[in-house]
Amino acid sequence: MLQVNFLRENKEMVIEGFRKRNFSDENLLIIDSIISLDDERKSIQKSLDDKLSISNQTAAKIGQLLKNGEKLAAETAKADVSSLKTEISALEEKMRTIATELDNQMISLPNVPHESVAFGKTPEDNIVYQEWPTELPVLPETALPHWDLAKKYDIFDLELGTKITGAGFPVYRKKGARLQRALINFFIDQAVEQGFEEIIPPLMVNEASARGTGQIPDKEAQMYYVEKDDLYLIPTAEVPITNLYRDVILNEDQFPIKMTGYTPCFRREAGSYGAHVRGLNRVHQFDKVEIVVLEHPDRSYQTLQEMLKHVSSLMSKLELPYRILHLCGGDMGFASASTYDFEVYSAAQKRWLEVSSVSNFETFQANRLKLRYRDGSKKTQLAHTLNGSALALARIVAALIENNQTEEGILIPEALQPYTGFKILN
C-alpha cells in the first residue's frame, strides 16, 4: 500500500507511473479524491483532538476537586463534560467513516512503477532484457513433450494425483521424485552459498500475514483457505518469510537481510484449465525455492540486479536456455515497482515457460508490514522488500526432461549429478 503523504509529495511522478499501468484520466482522479479526503480527515482529527484535550483536563480537575472535598464544584464540572462527550462520539463516528473510505481508496491503488519500466498493455510489450543462448535448441521431430516422457520413464503421474486429491496435484515417483529432491537441494545450496539464510517456514499463514504481503485483498481467490482454523495455505514462501519481519524496526546496519526457503506452493488458479496448461505447465501444488531480501532503499535496485544474476547462474548451471523479460507497466503485478520474469525454453513444446519472477516492491509491502528501519537521524523509515523464485520446480522439470531427452534416456546436467546420484534418467 502507498502512503497518502507520498501521493501528496510526488503527485506528478505518481500520475506518470499510473499512466504506465494504463490508468485513464478519469481513473487518475482518485488521487485528488484521496488527498481531499485526507485533508478532511486531518481537520476532523484536529477538532476531535481539541475536544479530547479539554475532556482530559476537566477529568483531571474533577479528581483534584474531589480530593479537596469540593463536591459541588466537581458535580458542575461533570455536567460540563457530558455535552462535550456527545460531540466527541459524533466526531469519532465521522472519523471512522472517513478513515474506512480513505483506506478503501488507498488499498485499491497499485504500486508506482519504477522509472525504468516501459509503457505497455500486454505481455507482448514486455522488453527482452537478456537471452541465453542466442540460438534455441531444436529437437528431432520424434521428441516427446514432458507428459509423454513422464509415462515413458514413470517419473510423475498426474492421474494418480487426481485419484487421491484432484486435478493439478502431481505424484512424483522413482527417479522423478529423486530429481525433484535433487533440484530443491541444489537451489538451496546455491542460495546459501550466496549468503542467503535458510528458512523453513510454516506452510499455512494467518490473515494478518496474507495481508502483509498483499495477497489479501488483491489475490485472495488464489489461495486455499482452511475455514475451520482461519488459515491460508501459502501460494509462495514469500508470504511466511517476508512476514517474519512484520512489525519490526531494523537498524540500518542490519541490511541487507537475505533469506531463502523451500516450500511447496498451493495455488487454486481458478478457471485456468485448458490446452496449454497440460502436464506440469500449471498445477495446484508445486515446489519452489524462494529468495527474499529486505534492503535499504538506496541499494534495493542494485540488489535486484544481484538477484537476477543469481537466478541467471542457476539457469546456466542447469544448462537451460532462458530469457529475461522486463515486464511492462500493463503486465506487472499490483504490488511490484519493477519485475523481471525468467522464462525457460521448453524445446519439445516449443514454448517459453515462466519459471521465476524477481521483483522489487520498494515500500509497498513494507508499509503494510510495518517493516521499518532507523536511519542516522533516529527517524523510522520504511524498508524495501524484494523477492524472486530461485527457482520454481515443476516447469524447470518439464523443460529439463524435454530438452535433454535422448535415445538412451534423459541426460542430467553436470551440476545436478551430485544431487541426483545418476547421470542419466532412464
Next chain:
RNA sequence: GGAGAGAUGGCAGAGUGGUUUAAUGCGGCAGUCUUGAAAACUGUUGACUGUAACAGGUCCCGGGGUUCGAAUCCCUGUCUCUCCGCCA
C-alpha cells in the same frame, strides 16, 4: 480436549479507579574520567499521529462496555505458561 495462572516499553519487572507525561533494574546512546579500554559517575533512551516548530491526540495482547476519569473494573476473542489427557 480438561483444570489453573498469565499477557505492561529492546529485555526483566512494579503498578488493582484520579500528579502514570508507566516506578525500578538491565541493555542501548552521549558525556566525565583514561594513553586507550573497562569500571564508576552524570545525562539520555518506545511507536503512531500532528505542527514551520511547539502544543495537542492515540497506544499497557485484540475488540466491546462501565465511569467525569481505566494499564487498573466488567464482557468477549486470541495467544502463552503449568499440570493432566492424547500423540509423530
